[in-house]
Each structure stands twice: as C-alpha cells, then as structure tokens.
Amino acid sequence: MAKLYGSLEAGGTKFVCAVGDENFQIVEKIQFPTTSPYETIDKTVEFFKKFEDQLQGVAIGSFGPVDIDENSETYGYITSTPKPNWSNVDLVGLISKEFKLPFYFTTDVNSSAYGEAIMRKGVENLVYYTIGTGIGAGTIQRADFVGGVGHTEAGHVYVAPHPSDVANDFHGTCPFHRGCLEGLAAGPSLEARTGIRGELIDQHSEVWDIQAYYIAQAAVQATLLYRPEVIVFGGGVMAQEHMLRRVREKFAALLNDYIPVPDVSEYIVTPAVSDNGSATLGNFALAKKAAERLSE
Structure with missing residues (x-):
C-alpha cells in the first residue's frame, strides 16, 4: 500500500x-x-x-x-x-x-517557505513573503525555520510612511497597529486608499508605487536581518508582473548598495511552485x- x-x-x-x-x-x-x-x-x-x-x-x-x-x-x-x-x-x-x-x-508562510526551498535546489537561506489579504513571512536558515518561543510576525513590523500617506493622514488598515507593513501594504489598504478593489485598479495608478515602496522596505529588512540567498514574494498583490518590477527598483534605491546582494532579478522573485x-x-x-x- x-x-x-x-x-x-x-x-x-x-x-x-x-x-x-x-x-x-x-x-x-x-x-x-x-x-x-x-x-x-x-x-x-x-x-x-x-x-x-x-x-x-x-x-x-x-x-x-x-x-x-x-x-x-x-x-x-x-x-x-x-x-x-x-x-x-x-x-x-x-x-x-x-x-x-x-x-x-x-x-x-513557513510551509510556503519550506516548499520554495525544496524547489530551489541548493538554496538553504530563503525568505518567503505572502502579500495578499494579510502579510506574513517565513524564513529558512540552513534548512530550518527561524523562530524561538514562537513564529516571527514580519507582517507587523513598522515601516517608514510614504509621503502620500503622510499627506493624507493614512495609517493603514491593521486593527492592532498604526503604520505596520500589513496595514499599509496588504490588499485591503488598496481599497482603503482608493475606494476600488485592488484587482480593478489600473496598473498605471500611482497607488502601486506606494504599495511597492512598503514591500521594498520588507525586502531591505529581510536582507539586513537574514542575508538570504533569495527573497520570494507570493500572494495576490504580487501576481501582477509590474509589481515585481516596481519592488525591485525601489529595493535597489532603498538599499543603496550598502551591502552586496545577488542580481536583483534573481534575488527578488515570485514563487517557483505554480x-x-x-x-x-x-x-x-x-x-x-x-x-x-x-x-x-
């Protein structure tokens, strides 16, 4: 059997x-x-x-x-x-x-990170973010999870506000925190800013640059904290090709060559598992x- x-x-x-x-x-x-x-x-x-x-x-x-x-x-x-x-x-x-x-x-997200590490032969250090209705992240270091008494909560770290959000006094949609990554960059924040569901927003809207600004900050944090071989962004918000490009560009600007990382096209990617x-x-x-x- x-x-x-x-x-x-x-x-x-x-x-x-x-x-x-x-x-x-x-x-x-x-x-x-x-x-x-x-x-x-x-x-x-x-x-x-x-x-x-x-x-x-x-x-x-x-x-x-x-x-x-x-x-x-x-x-x-x-x-x-x-x-x-x-x-x-x-x-x-x-x-x-x-x-x-x-x-x-x-x-x-830990399960997703583990699956991505399996697919990416030879990769032992990886961070996986899901950017969807909420935001979470799982980190693999030398083929094991990062965490101590509990799992990490990377979606609720605080991020630097975008000038547009400062001007509009927008602090995000998280019921626990004002100004955390999830509240400012998860799917519901798109509708909160524009009154339009994310999947209906034109890809040329400036709101995507705001979104990418926060997601790029997450990539910088992951880079500085864990020094992974690859950062994977999954979830509905990242399903659009233009978002990956925006995040890569803003990541490069924010990191400003502070430490060496692989080519951004191979470093910041979407899932290998379909x-x-x-x-x-x-x-x-x-x-x-x-x-x-x-x-x-």
Missing part, C-alpha cells in the same frame, strides 16, 4: 487540503471557504479520513498568530487573530484527535519529517 502524506493550508479565506505520494506529487486536493471553525474543521477531517489507512503524517500550515511551542498549554491553537470567531481555536487538537497520526504544525502550491509541497515534506521523527 502506497504511503501518503497530508497537507492542510489553513487560510483565513479558504482551507486547502491535499494528500501526496512519496514523491510529493498530489494525489487529491480540495479547497473550501473558511467559515465557522467547527464547520471548516469537520470538512477537513472528512477529507483526510478517506486516506487514513495510507496516511503517514499530516502537516498544517495555518494563518495566525498561532502557538507553535510544543511545551505550551495552547500548542496548536490559533490565538489572537482578527479573523472573527477563530481566536483561541484549538486547530491541531480538534483535527488530530480524529486520527492516530503524527502532526506537524507551523504557519502557512498555482500557489508552495505551502502544499512544504507541508508534504514536513508531514514526512513528522512521520520519520516518530519512527526514530
């Missing part, structure tokens, strides 16, 4: 469940909206139950903040999220109690890692 590995990408908008074989090729995959916790988790359990006899392990990459400290009483919980009804939900506990399997738990599949690939590998750890 073939061995399978499970992946759950638990997003604030949708859950993506998949099982893959020993080569991390997808056997079956589904997605459904993130509604109430119990309804969404029930659908997740129902999907994985079909493969229970073959599953060796499951990895969960979740929106956050989450508790990833295995010694904590709230390990596996989604904690202080702004997502309605999802604060203090025992995500791992509610799913894992239905299975006799090892589980690996991390953030969705169809937003970085997290699924990463989770397959992490599920295998959990299974192997249990058998040691």
